[in-house]
Amino acid sequence: FLDRFMEEKDFPWLLITDDDTIISPVRFAQMLACYPTDEPVILGQRYGYMTASGHGYNYVTGGGGKIINKAAVKQLLSLDDSCACPAANTPEDMHIFGICAKRAGISINHSGRMFQARPVDYPSSMINYRKPVSFHKHWEIDPVQVYEDWFRKSDNTLREHLKAKSVKEEL
Numbered sequence: 001f002l003d004r005f006m007e008e009k010d011f012p013w014l015l016i017t018d019d020d021t022i023i024s025p026v027r028f029a030q031m032l033a034c035y036p037t038d039e040p041v042i043l044g045q046r047y048g049y050m051t052a053s054g055h056g057y058n059y060v061t062g063g064g065g066k067i068i069n070k071a072a073v074k075q076l077l078s079l080d081d082s083c084a085c086p087a088a089n090t091p092e093d094m095h096i097f098g099i100c101a102k103r104a105g106i107s108i109n110h111s112g113r114m115f116q117a118r119p120v121d122y123p124s125s126m127i128n129y130r131k132p133v134s135f136h137k138h139w140e141i142d143p144v145q146v147y148e149d150w151f152r153k154s155d156n157t158l159r160e161h162l163k164a165k166s167v168k169e170e171l
Helices: 003-007 025-032 072-075 090-103 125-131 143-150 152-171
Strands: 012-016 021-023 042-044 046-049 057-060 066-069 109-110 132-135
Touching: 003 072, 021 125, 025 066, 025 143, 025 152, 042 057, 042 090, 046 109, 046 152, 057 090, 057 109, 090 109, 143 152
Parallel strands: 042 109
Antiparallel strands: 012 066, 021 132, 042 066, 046 057
């Protein structure tokens, strides 16, 4: 899938999410505006595997979303075939966005705004000031209500901007 992303001319970023991830497009775009597109960037909720031992690695976990730019994909694809997933059940977040990223010299950037779980799983004092970009899991919650509560207001600013731009173009 990374090869196909490189063929896309209009998209400098690739967002990979689970099918039960809720995201705010406006907050996503605002967050990405802080990162360069010409230097390798992998961004998401960073976890560590055996890092305390000194022999482990960091990786971006999938639930809240994984973000990678073309510069990082290019570096990953320049590695030899040993970065192909060794088995169909290999966790790609740990392998591609961990082991291979480490081999390619790409640092993993942590975002405290991309959440691996539902809003109810965190203290409200922790998530209120962070302006969340995403939440993961729909178990025992209404995902539409989560979007309404956390993302609708900020995403409406984009809708209003696009409407105003459309009206100006018509004039």
